[in-house]
Amino acid sequence: MTDAPVASAAYAICGVGDIPNRRCKGFHLVRVEEDGSEKPFHILIVRWDRKLYGYVNHCPHQGVNLDWERDQFLDSNGMRIICGKHGALFAVDTGECVEGPCLGNRLEKLRLSVLDGDVCVNDVVLAEDAQAAANDAD
Numbered sequence: 796m797t798d799a800p801v802a803s804a805a806y807a808i809c810g811v812g813d814i815p816n817r818r819c820k821g822f823h824l825v826r827v828e829e830d831g832s833e834k835p836f837h838i839l840i841v842r843w844d845r846k847l848y849g850y851v852n853h854c855p856h857q858g859v860n861l862d863w864e865r866d867q868f869l870d871s872n873g874m875r876i877i878c879g880k881h882g883a884l885f886a887v888d889t890g891e892c893v894e895g896p897c898l899g900n901r902l903e904k905l906r907l908s909v910l911d912g913d914v915c916v917n918d919v920v921l922a923e924d925a926q927a928a929a930n931d932a933d
């Protein structure tokens with residue numbers, strides 16, 4: 796075992812079937828930073844037909860979580876991600892703000908993969924898995 800986080804690790808978040816088509820689900824995770832500190836890591840995952848998109852749940856306008864009610868991330872047409880605070884609209888596939896006070900900015904995109912039917916997030920270290928890896932090394 797190495798002390799450095801493995802950048803290519805993939806962390807299973809949920810099953811693909813846990814997110815209905817053209818719906819979005821939020822997850823409250825804890826991320827391990829490079830200095831070893833732990834920080835809240837709130838993300839959202841959108842399932843759109845055969846594709847999945849993941850973003851950090853953080854509006855570029857004022858830095859708040861996007862969902863004003865749990866898992867309410869899509870606008871009334873169900874076509875774009877919306878920030879519940881001031882109504883900024885974001886494209887599902889790119890995270891770019893297409894309307895609202897942060898026009899032209901974008902949500903921070905996550906790199907996702909699917910392994911054995913699970914949606915996984917890559918390029919981060921999550922607290923529970925870091926603990927499990929430490930326990931495995933004992």
Ligand code: FES
Nearest residue numbers: 854856878881883
């Ligand atoms: S905080 Fe999101 S649009 Fe203002």
